[in-house]
Amino acid sequence: EVQLVQSGGGLVQPGGSLKLSCAASGFIFSGSTMNWVRQAPGKGLEWVGRIRTQARNYATAYAESVRGRFTISRDDSENTAYLQMNSLQNEDTAMYYCAGPVAALNGMDVWGQGTTVIVSS
Amino acid sequence: DIVMTQSPLSLPVTLGEPASISCRSSQSLLHSNGFNYVDWYLHKSGQSPQLLIYLGSYRASGVPDRFSGSGSGTDFTLTISRVEAEDVGVYYCMQDLETPRAFGQGTKLEIK
Numbered sequence: 001e002v003q004l005v006q007s008g009g010g011l012v013q014p015g016g017s018l019k020l021s022c023a024a025s026g027f028i029f030s031g032s033t034m035n036w037v038r039q040a041p042g043k044g045l046e047w048v049g050r051i052r053t054q055a056r057n058y059a060t061a062y063a064e065s066v067r068g069r070f071t072i073s074r075d076d077s078e079n080t081a082y083l084q085m086n087s088l089q090n091e092d093t094a095m096y097y098c099a100g101p102v103a104a105l106n107g108m109d110v111w112g113q114g115t116t117v118i119v120s121s
Numbered sequence: 122d123i124v125m126t127q128s129p130l131s132l133p134v135t136l137g138e139p140a141s142i143s144c145r146s147s148q149s150l151l152h153s154n155g156f157n158y159v160d161w162y163l164h165k166s167g168q169s170p171q172l173l174i175y176l177g178s179y180r181a182s183g184v185p186d187r188f189s190g191s192g193s194g195t196d197f198t199l200t201i202s203r204v205e206a207e208d209v210g211v212y213y214c215m216q217d218l219e220t221p222r223a224f225g226q227g228t229k230l231e232i233k
Contacts, residue, residue: 035222037170039164044211044213044224044225044226044227045162045164045170045213045215045224045227046224047215047221047222047223047224049221050220050222061220061221062221063221064122064221097169097170099169099170103181103182104172104175104179104181104182105175105176105179106156106158106160106175106176106217107160107172107174107175107176107181107215107217108160108162108170108172109171109172109175109181109182111169111170111171112169113169114169
């Protein structure tokens, strides 16, 4: 079964750090760009960033709102993508999803179940 | 950065009737390869978003054929030929041409 299983969410104080994981199975993870998308309470979807494959030099890109604070990485030997979040702010409170293209030529057709991050003192 | 603008933001529809959502991008999403880099997603309450349409008009695997995508350049439309109860949720367009990717504000479809 093709799936992405997420872990690592929780409650963190402002200024703190958290690392999310996204474990893939059922498809060739190393061949897929991985994205992170979030949804703050009562808001719409926001693209956070992405990491490309080894063939494309693991290139990363980020939304302006998280650039310099968040880092996306991947370990193809573990079929896992990561989202390292530093200097967390209240506005980073959201449901975070990892997602990527598997069967579709483009777009994100496989999504993780989501993990909640709450930034609060 | 590319900005995506959807309309309407709320869409009450009668079961069995058609529905359409418009999405406009601030820059052309038509690539030199002939593809339009716009996707459509449905986010149902309590679930992860799901891909409906990619590259403007290609249905993702398992998506019913009552969903279709059209348009080119900066103007795109998602059409549901006959709305069913399971289609309730928030629909988003997203530009997939360049980073940072951008979603539209979302269109909430509900049954009248």
